Amino acid sequence: MLKVLTHPNPTLRKKSREVADVFSGGIKKLIPEMIETMKNSDGAGLAAPQVGENIRLIVASHKDQTLVIFNPKIIKKSILKEWGEEGCLSVPNTFGEVKRCKKITIQFLNKKGLKEKLKAEGLLARVIQHEIDHLNGILFIDKAKKIKKL
Ligand code: CO
Numbered sequence: 001m002l003k004v005l006t007h008p009n010p011t012l013r014k015k016s017r018e019v020a021d022v023f024s025g026g027i028k029k030l031i032p033e034m035i036e037t038m039k040n041s042d043g044a045g046l047a048a049p050q051v052g053e054n055i056r057l058i059v060a061s062h063k064d065q066t067l068v069i070f071n072p073k074i075i076k077k078s079i080l081k082e083w084g085e086e087g088c089l090s091v092p093n094t095f096g097e098v099k100r101c102k103k104i105t106i107q108f109l110n111k112k113g114l115k116e117k118l119k120a121e122g123l124l125a126r127v128i129q130h131e132i133d134h135l136n137g138i139l140f141i142d143k144a145k146k147i148k149k150l
Pocket residue numbers: 087088089090130134
């Protein structure tokens with residue numbers, strides 16, 4: 001299990017760089033560690049900068065699958081947005097309402113290094129948008145309203 005960095009750690013505020021080689025030894029090891037950390041912490045998603053790696057890699061739980069997403073780009077998004085409650089492993093015990101696109105389509109590299117497209121809506125779309133924000137140094141508390149601390 002990896003240590004999850006918490007706000008205001010400066011690593012969380014850096015823009016992460018693209019991954020050129022999804023097969024590099026470091027990344028091969030990082031993926032299962034990130035998945036384990038996400039699951040053990042009851043997170044719906046985790047971005048590499050949260051565990052101290054400023055690279056564009058996110059993992060997300062979706063139904064019984066775990067998505068491994070490199071270099072995600074939102075190539076289509078709905079005009080329709082919706083508010084929903086979010087929290088973050090890097091901002092413990094804090095929740096707030098964030099407005100996100102209801103549907104998105106992303107293009108990314110999968111763990112085999114192949115280009116893939118994914119349409120997401122509802123919770124998965126929210127999680128992916130939240131995690132992509134992490135890759136750009138943005139935390140949900142930057143956008144949230146009605147922030148509450150437990
Ligand atoms: Co987060």
